[in-house]
Amino acid sequence: MTACAPAVEEVFRRESGRVLATLIRLLGDFDLAEEARQEAFTAAVEQWAAAGVPANPRAWLISTGRNRAIDRIRRDAVFRTKVQGREAASAEADADAAPDEWDDAAFGDDRLRLIFTCCHPALSSEAQIALTMRAVCGLATQAVARAFLVSEETMAQRLVRAKKKIRDAGIPYETPEPPLLNQRLQGVLAVVYGVFTEGYAATSGTRLVDAELCGEAIRLGKLLDELLPKNPAVLGLLALMLLHDARRAARESGAGDVILLEDQDRTLWDREKIAQGLALVDQALSVPGGLSAYAVQAAIAALHVRARKKEDTDWPQIVGLYEVLLRLQPSPVIELNHAVAVSMVDGAARALDLLDSLRARGQVGEYHLFHAARGRLLQQLGRLGEAGEAYRAALRLATLEPERRLLASRIASIGEAPAGA
Amino acid sequence: MQYLLLIYANEAEMAGRTPAAIASMTAEYTEFTKGIIQAGQFKAGDRLKPTSSATTVRIRNGQVSTTDGPFAETREQLGGYYLIEAKNLDEATGVAARIPGAKIGSIEVRPIWPPAA
Numbered sequence: 001m002t003a004c005a006p007a008v009e010e011v012f013r014r015e016s017g018r019v020l021a022t023l024i025r026l027l028g029d030f031d032l033a034e035e036a037r038q039e040a041f042t043a044a045v046e047q048w049a050a051a052g053v054p055a056n057p058r059a060w061l062i063s064t065g066r067n068r069a070i071d072r073i074r075r076d077a078v079f080r081t082k083v084q085g086r087e088a089a090s091a092e093a094d095a096d097a098a099p100d101e102w103d104d105a106a107f108g109d110d111r112l113r114l115i116f117t118c119c120h121p122a123l124s125s126e127a128q129i130a131l132t133m134r135a136v137c138g139l140a141t142q143a144v145a146r147a148f149l150v151s152e153e154t155m156a157q158r159l160v161r162a163k164k165k166i167r168d169a170g171i172p173y174e175t176p177e178p179p180l181l182n183q184r185l186q187g188v189l190a191v192v193y194g195v196f197t198e199g200y201a202a203t204s205g206t207r208l209v210d211a212e213l214c215g216e217a218i219r220l221g222k223l224l225d226e227l228l229p230k231n232p233a234v235l236g237l238l239a240l241m242l243l244h245d246a247r248r249a250a251r252e253s254g255a256g257d258v259i260l261l262e263d264q265d266r267t268l269w270d271r272e273k274i275a276q277g278l279a280l281v282d283q284a285l286s287v288p289g290g291l292s293a294y295a296v297q298a299a300i301a302a303l304h305v306r307a308r309k310k311e312d313t314d315w316p317q318i319v320g321l322y323e324v325l326l327r328l329q330p331s332p333v334i335e336l337n338h339a340v341a342v343s344m345v346d347g348a349a350r351a352l353d354l355l356d357s358l359r360a361r362g363q364v365g366e367y368h369l370f371h372a373a374r375g376r377l378l379q380q381l382g383r384l385g386e387a388g389e390a391y392r393a394a395l396r397l398a399t400l401e402p403e404r405r406l407l408a409s410r411i412a413s414i415g416e417a418p419a420g421a
Numbered sequence: 422m423q424y425l426l427l428i429y430a431n432e433a434e435m436a437g438r439t440p441a442a443i444a445s446m447t448a449e450y451t452e453f454t455k456g457i458i459q460a461g462q463f464k465a466g467d468r469l470k471p472t473s474s475a476t477t478v479r480i481r482n483g484q485v486s487t488t489d490g491p492f493a494e495t496r497e498q499l500g501g502y503y504l505i506e507a508k509n510l511d512e513a514t515g516v517a518a519r520i521p522g523a524k525i526g527s528i529e530v531r532p533i534w535p536p537a538a
Binding site for chain 1: 508
């Protein structure tokens with residue numbers, strides 16, 4: 001490694017996604033663009049060590065990558081038979097475009113194209129998330145594999161299949177036109193939120209929080225906000241992620257145990273992220289036109305973080321927001337959260353009625369947090385035997401170690417209670 | 422690119438439709454087909470006779486076996502197809518979504534391999 005290596009590395013980290021996005025457009029092929037980027041970075045390590053980092057490293061990397069790829073197209077007969085003449089011809093035509101045509105707006109468009117392509121609904125949701133993390137966030141295949149608790153080989157195959165589907169099915173490298181844009185944006189946001197929740201509450205295993213994944217999701221959210229400004233759903237999702245992430249340090253004890261919102265040390269919350277999140281919630285709610293479910297969820301998170309003490313929490317307003325959310329996006333999970341909020345306003349008995357009605361509709365029997373919440377309400381009502389049963393049902397269904405320890409401690413706390421247990 | 426749009430529907434339900442419903446869907450199909458011909462997307466399209474008229478042929482151990490019925494028993498059966506020209510998958514799924522049968526059955530969108538060089 002030479003003296004300029006850290007500077008080069010910094011450029012690679014910052015430009016990797018942009019360079020790939022533009023190379024895919026210029027070359028018309030994901031794999032070819034990835035190889036070209038790799039060759040450009042290798043060339044940069046050699047040449048920048050001697051000549052220094054160029055004034056516009058991004059343009060240098062793109063033009064070097066593109067030229068290497070075109071050299072390869074010209075000499076590689078195997079490639080010609082593989083993709084026919086079309087992509088090669090279009091890549092050669094684009095090769096004549098002057099580098100100064102790649103202004104910042106064009107780069108922005110390329111990154112948006114890349115996001116919409118990676119999140120295309122014709123790909124499975126697993127493939128969408130994996131491809132986005134690999135191609136847009138620039139995470140190594142190994143890192144993506146670790147995030148999803150699969151082997152590197154499995155993840156590599158998943159990525160190969162996704163890229164093959166893009167090529168074979170003719171998934172366009174385009175940002176959809178407005179009538180389709182909003183519908184497709186919902187899918188993109190679901191992917192971003194999927195990355196975030198995978199980091200925030202891993203669904204199995206021993207980790208509770210994976211800060212790197214949360215950080216990547218927030219970076220994606222900021223990128224979308226930059227590329228599609230003043231979109232209420234984008235603003236709402238970004239706010240929601242920031243407000244959740246602000247509480248990250250307080251959510252987990254030193255021993256890796258879950259700390260529930262009500263027991264968290266609020267001085268550990270990240271005030272800067274909260275300030276950013278609160279400002280974004282206000283923006284999201286003030287954009288005229290459609291109310292976004294993400295914005296409403298962010299508004300609920302905002303009410304939680306606005307309370308300096310848990311007693312200050314504005315529960316009646318939270319109940320009201322959950323009712324808005326239930327109209328926008330009805331789901332058993334939201335009904336469950338609504339019921340928990342109701343217990344803070346109207347008491348545990350009323351909330352238990354709501355939960356029993358939810359269960360009677362048969363949608364939550366396998367959901368561990370339903371049983372955990374029900375146990376909590378029964379415990380508050382002094383029905384300790386039933387509470388213990390509910391906690392044990394939750395424990396049977398929970399897969400994440402920290403959550404299992406929390407449930408086990410709840411069961412133990414009932415055991416220690418006097419009469420009625 | 423060319424795409425084959427395979428129209429699947431439940432034959433039993435299709436057979437149980439009223440004459441008025443059949444007439445109205447036929448009119449919708451006529452209009453849809455005209456539309457994609459005018460847009461230059463239409464390559465071919467046909468309605469298939471029901472699977473009760475289907476015969477499946479296989480060669481096993483060098484012997485031709487001919488059996489009654491379709492290859493697989495499924496809830497929805499292949500009832501027709503369009504072959505279209507579209508610039509990409511989004512255009513193809515856009516056409517598929519306008520096929521009248523999409524409202525009652527489902528449309529499978531399959532890209533066609535280009536002819537071997």
